[in-house]
Amino acid sequence: MASWTAESHLGNSxxxxxxxxxxxATESRDVYNEWAQQYDKDLEAxxxxxxxxxxxxxxxxSGGQPEDNKQPFEGLSILDAGCGTGLVGIQLAEFGASNxxxxxxSTGMLEVxxxxxxxxxxxxxxxxxxxAKPDDSVDAVICVGTLTRGHVGPKPVLEEFARVVKKGGNIVATVLDDIWESGGFKAEVERLRLxxxxxxxxxxxxxxxxxxxVGGRLLVLRKR
Known part of the structure; x- marks a missing residue:
């Protein structure tokens, strides 16, 4: 489920x-289906x-260097969870991601x-x-704009990310900062770490x- 972020940091769509x-989930899906064609323009603005x-x-x-945009994403299997209209996919493709x-x-978002x-x-x-993915089945997981108010909470999604990624694989997620603690994300990350x-x-x-x-939290995890 892709999402807009906090009203205090972005405009009022x-x-x-x-x-x-x-x-x-049905209500969320219906709104995003309706929003899909306008979503990218709203975020770009x-x-x-x-x-x-x-x-x-x-x-x-993943070990990339500024002068080498294609490595190490070539051949790396990446799961974009909550991909929305594909804004993250476009960025990853610029770094050479192809799998x-x-x-x-939202099927409307997926069509875009x-x-x-x-x-x-x-x-x-x-x-x-x-x-619905097997254990240890992808090299990396990325989740942008989905861990926010009224959307996906920390359970079971963070543990699921750790389950599907291979040992040594990376998980990158953005979390709305004002729910980092109050929404239980900090506690769940600490639980998984311990x-x-x-x-x-x-x-x-x-x-x-x-x-x-300000406004966001960038989380980078590695599976042990």
Whole structure:
């Protein structure tokens, strides 16, 4: 489930209030289906920074160097969880990613994501439920704009990310900063760390807009 971020950091799209007030996955899916054709324009107008920040963070965590944009993503299987209209896929493709699977609750969003041709597969999925992927089946997971108010909570999704990624693989996710603690994300990350499932590489406060340095949390984890 892709999402807009906090009203305090991005503009007030007419769809924003409806998204946050949705109480079921069906309601969320219906709003995003309606929003899909306008979504990219709305985010571009607000200088939305998360897709580029997250893609770069995954590139860096995977051992990439600034002068070598194609490595190490060539051949790497990446799961884009909550891919929305494919903004993250476009960024990853610029770094050479070619084996990219996108999941989203909205078929309307997935249809938009299909157009640039960045994904090898696009699948409908509700991330508030277990992910229909085998254990240790992907090299990396990225999740941008989905861990926010009224959307996907920390359980079971963070543990599911750790389950499907291979040992030594990286997980990059953005979390709305004002629910990082109150929404239970910090506690769940710590639980998984203490259980020996993950190593926390980064947990930085970042800007939702490119012109800001507040509003978001960039999380980079590695599976042990």
């Amino acid at each position: 007419p769809f924003l209030k409806r998204v946050y007030e949705a109480s079921t 607000e200088d939305y920074a998360f897709p580029k920040l997250a893609a770069r963070a995954l590139f860096d965590a 990219l699977v996108g999941l989203d609750i 994501a299909r157009k640039p041709g960045c994904y090898s597969a696009l699948e409908e999925a509700d991330l508030s439920k277990p992910i 259980a020996g499932n993950i190593e926390v590489l980064r947990s930085d406060v970042v800007g939702v807009r490119a012109s800001s340095n």
